[in-house]
Amino acid sequence: MTKHPMRSHSELDSAARHAPAFRLRDMFKPSFDLWLISWGLGLITALSMIALLMISGWFITGAALAGMIAVGSHSFNYMLPAGIIRMLAMARTAGRYGELMVSHHAVFDLLKTLRLRFFNRLAALPLTQQRSALQASQYMHRLVSDIDKLDEFILRVISPWLIGGLSVLLLGLFIGWALPIASSFKLIIYVLLALSLVIALLASYNGIAQAKQLSQVSEARRQQLLSPLAIITQLLLWQQWQTQTQGYVAQDNQLQKLQWQAQKRRSVYMLLIQWLFYLAVLTVLFAIYSVTQGGSETTLLPKLQSVIEVPLVLAVTLGLLGIQEIVVPLGQHYLALGNSIAAKDRLNDLLSSSRPTxxxxxxxxxxxxxxxxxxxxxxxxxxxxxxxxxxxxxxxxxxxxxxxxxxxxxxxxxxxxxxxxxxxxxxxxxxxxxxxxxxxxxxxxxxxxxxxxxxxxxxxxxxxxxxxxxxxxxxxxxxxxxxxxxxxxxxxxxxxxxxxxxxxxxxxxxxxxxxxxxxxxxxxxxxxxxxxxxxxxxxxxxxxxxxxxxxxxxxxxxxxxxxxxxxxxxxxxxxxxxxxxxxxxxxxxxxxxxxxxxxxxxxxx
The missing domain is CATH 3.40.50.300 (P-loop containing nucleotide triphosphate hydrolases)
Known part of the structure; x- marks a missing residue:
C-alpha cells in the first residue's frame, strides 16, 4: 500500500477522513459499459434458451400433427422452424460464451479497482485506528477476502435479477398474447409468475441478517483457531491444545448449524419457486381443457385445433418449465445480497477513520x-x-x-x-x-x-x-x-x-x-x-x-x-x-x- 510521495501525511489523513463510505452501487462505475454488454448477452442467452425449447416443442408437435392429419400435411412448413431452431441454438451458445468473456473481464477490472481504492485509503489512515482490533495478517486476509466477495452483488444479485425479471415479463406477455384462454386464467398465471419473483425477493431480504450472522461466526471461528496455531508446539507439549481450542470447536459447531439452516432454507425457496411454475403449467393445461370442454371424444382433436393450436400449448408448457433454470437460482443464491452487504459494511468499518484515537x-x-x-x-x-x-x-x-x-x-x-x-x-x-x-x-x-x-x-x-x-x-x-x-x-x-x-x-x-x-x-x-x-x-x-x-x-x-x-x-x-x-x-x-x-x-x- 503505497502512499503518494508528494502528499503529506496530514493531507492523506484528511483525504481518508472525508472520503465517502463505499456503496454497492459504486461497483458499476469502473466498467459500466462492459456490464451493459454482459447483461445484453445474458438476456439474449436466456431468451434463446427459452425460445429454443418452445419452438422445438412446437415444431415437433406440429410436424407430428401434420403427419396425422393429411389435410394439413401438404401446407406445413418444415424449413422455416428448423432454420429458426438452428439460429437460436447458435445464439444461445454465442451469447453464453460472450457473456462469460465480458463478465469475467468486468469482474477482474472491478476487483483491481476495488483493491486499489481500498488499499490507497488504508495507506492514508492512522495505523492505530486501522488496527485497533486486528493484527496485520488478519487485517489483510479480511480486507482481501471481503473485496473478492463483493463481486457477488453483480454476478449473483443484479445480473440474475435483471435477466430473470425481464425473461418472466416477456414470457408472461407472450402467454397473454398467444393463448386464447379466459382472462381469469391469465391473471392466475401472472400471479404465479409474480409470486416466484416475490418469494426470491423475500428470501434475499431475509438472507441479509443470516448472511451477516454467518460471516460473523465464520470470522470468530477463524480467530479462535489462529491464536492457538501460533503456539501449537507449546500447547501440545503442555497438553493444553484441547483446552485452548474449545472456543474454536464451539464456533465451528455453531457455524455448521447455521450452514445447515441455510441449506434447508435454500432448498425450501427453490422448491416453492418450482411448485409455482408447475402450478402455472397446470393452470395452462386446465384452461385449455376448459376451452375444449363439451366436445365428444371423436371431435375433440379437431375442436382443439380449431380453438387453439396443440403445438402452441406444448411450447408454452416447455417455456414455463425452461424458465425455471433462470428464476430458481434467485432463490438458490438468496444469501448473495447479504454477503455483499456484510462485506461492504466490514470494509467501511475497517477503513473508517471515525474511531477515537x-x-x-x-x-x-x-x-x-x-x-x-x-x-x-x-x-x-x-x-x-x-x-x-x-x-x-x-x-x-x-x-x-x-x-x-x-x-x-x-x-x-x-x-x-x-x-x-x-x-x-x-x-x-x-x-x-x-x-x-x-x-x-x-x-x-x-x-x-x-x-x-x-x-x-x-x-x-x-x-x-x-x-x-x-x-x-x-x-x-x-x-x-x-x-x-x-x-x-x-x-x-x-x-x-x-x-x-x-x-x-x-x-x-x-x-x-x-x-x-x-x-x-x-x-x-x-x-x-x-x-x-x-x-x-x-x-x-x-x-x-x-x-x-x-x-x-x-x-x-x-x-x-x-x-x-x-x-x-x-x-x-x-x-x-x-x-x-x-x-x-x-x-x-x-x-x-x-x-x-x-x-x-x-x-x-
Whole structure:
C-alpha cells in the first residue's frame, strides 16, 4: 500500500477522513459499459434458451400433427422452424460464451479497482485506528477476502435479477398474447409468475441478517483457531491444545448449524419457486381443457385445433418449465445480497477513520497516531500536538518494562527492558512464542503497549515525527503481482535501475537477477508465487535498503538462507545501518561481531 510521495501525511489523513463510505452501487462505475454488454448477452442467452425449447416443442408437435392429419400435411412448413431452431441454438451458445468473456473481464477490472481504492485509503489512515482490533495478517486476509466477495452483488444479485425479471415479463406477455384462454386464467398465471419473483425477493431480504450472522461466526471461528496455531508446539507439549481450542470447536459447531439452516432454507425457496411454475403449467393445461370442454371424444382433436393450436400449448408448457433454470437460482443464491452487504459494511468499518484515537493510558503511545506503509515498513505519525523532529545526534532507544501482546493471543512480550545505541545492533533471541515478533511490532507501532514505556533520546518514542525514517520487515510480506522493479520501487519510487541493482546486490540476489531473462522486469506473481520464500524476504529487505533510515526493525531476515549468504547479508546490513539503530529478531546463532543482545524468556500460560 503505497502512499503518494508528494502528499503529506496530514493531507492523506484528511483525504481518508472525508472520503465517502463505499456503496454497492459504486461497483458499476469502473466498467459500466462492459456490464451493459454482459447483461445484453445474458438476456439474449436466456431468451434463446427459452425460445429454443418452445419452438422445438412446437415444431415437433406440429410436424407430428401434420403427419396425422393429411389435410394439413401438404401446407406445413418444415424449413422455416428448423432454420429458426438452428439460429437460436447458435445464439444461445454465442451469447453464453460472450457473456462469460465480458463478465469475467468486468469482474477482474472491478476487483483491481476495488483493491486499489481500498488499499490507497488504508495507506492514508492512522495505523492505530486501522488496527485497533486486528493484527496485520488478519487485517489483510479480511480486507482481501471481503473485496473478492463483493463481486457477488453483480454476478449473483443484479445480473440474475435483471435477466430473470425481464425473461418472466416477456414470457408472461407472450402467454397473454398467444393463448386464447379466459382472462381469469391469465391473471392466475401472472400471479404465479409474480409470486416466484416475490418469494426470491423475500428470501434475499431475509438472507441479509443470516448472511451477516454467518460471516460473523465464520470470522470468530477463524480467530479462535489462529491464536492457538501460533503456539501449537507449546500447547501440545503442555497438553493444553484441547483446552485452548474449545472456543474454536464451539464456533465451528455453531457455524455448521447455521450452514445447515441455510441449506434447508435454500432448498425450501427453490422448491416453492418450482411448485409455482408447475402450478402455472397446470393452470395452462386446465384452461385449455376448459376451452375444449363439451366436445365428444371423436371431435375433440379437431375442436382443439380449431380453438387453439396443440403445438402452441406444448411450447408454452416447455417455456414455463425452461424458465425455471433462470428464476430458481434467485432463490438458490438468496444469501448473495447479504454477503455483499456484510462485506461492504466490514470494509467501511475497517477503513473508517471515525474511531477515537486511543489515550496515552490505553496505548502507552502518548496518544500518537501511527501510520505504517506495509510495503516499505515505513512508519509515520501524526497527532494533534506538534511532534518532535528526529535528532541529528546518535540515537539511543530505551525500553522500560515494556509488555505487549496481540489481542486474543495467549502469550506476548512481558516486562522487557533494554537499551539500544546507534551503531551497535540489538539481537533479540528467545524460544518460539516468547514475544520476539510482538515486541518488534510494538516498536513499529503496529501494536499498542500494555504497559511500560519506550523512549528515544529521553522522549517518548511515539511522539516523534518518523515520516519514512523507520523501516520494518515483518513476518508477513507484501509482494505484489508486479515486476521486480515495481515491487522494489515501493520503497523508493524515484530509485534508478542502478540503485535497484545495488540493493539486490546487498541482499545477495545479484546472481539470481542476472540469471533472469527479463531482469528487473521479471514478474513476481501474486503474493510472490513465482519466487521462493527466502527470495521474497530478501526482496522485501532490499526494498528497505534502497535508502537510509534512522531505525531499522528486521524480523527473521535470515530465514531460509545458507550460512555464507547469511553472513554476507548481515555484514551488508550492518554497514548500511552503521550510524543508526538496528534491531533484529533472529533464531540463528553465529559470530555476528560486536552486538548487544537480549534473550526473552519463554512465556508461561
Amino acid at each position: 486511543p489515550t496515552p493510558n490505553q496505548t502507552g503511545q502518548a496518544g500518537a497516531n501511527t501510520n505504517t506503509n506495509t510495503n516499505t515498513g515505513t512508519v509515520s505519525t501524526s497527532a494533534p500536538k506538534p511532534l518532535h523532529r528526529l535528532p541529528q545526534a546518535p540515537l539511543q532507544a530505551e525500553l522500560i518494562y515494556v509488555s505487549a501482546k496481540i489481542e486474543g493471543a495467549l502469550v506476548g512480550a512481558k516486562e522487557v527492558s533494554v537499551t539500544v545505541n546507534s551503531g551497535t545492533p540489538l539481537i533479540i533471541k528467545g524460544p518460539s512464542g516468547c514475544g520476539k515478533s510482538t515486541l518488534l511490532q510494538a516498536l513499529a507501532g503496529e501494536l499498542p503497549l500494555q504497559s511500560g514505556e519506550i523512549q528515544l533520546n529521553g522522549k517518548n518514542w511515539f511522539e516523534y515525527d518518523w515520516q519514512d525514517q523507520l523501516g520494518y520487515l515483518g513476518q508477513q510480506l507484501d509482494i505484489f503481482d508486479q515486476s521486480l522493479a515495481a515491487n522494489l520501487r515501493l520503497g523508493k519510487p524515484e530509485a534508478s535501475d542502478e540503485e535497484l541493482i545495488a540493493a539486490l546486490d546487498k541482499v545477495g540476489l545479484l546472481g539470481w537477477l542476472q540469471a533472469q531473462p527479463q531482469g528487473l522486469d521479471t514478474a513476481l506473481g501474486e503474493y510472490g508465487a513465482a519466487i521462493s520464500g527466502g527470495q521474497a524476504r530478501r526482496i522485501a529487505l532490499a526494498r528497505l535498503l534502497l535508502k537510509p533510515r534512522r531505525v531499522l526493525l528486521l524480523d527473521e531476515p535470515f530465514a531460509g538462507l545458507d550460512a555464507p549468504t547469511r553472513a554476507q547479508l548481515w555484514q551488508n546490513v550492518r554497514e548500511h545501518q552503521q550510524q543508526n539503530l538496528l534491531i533484529v529478531v533472529s533464531h540463528h546463532q553465529w559470530d555476528m561481531g560486536l552486538c548487544d543482545s537480549i534473550s526473552l524468556p519463554e512465556t508461561q500460560l
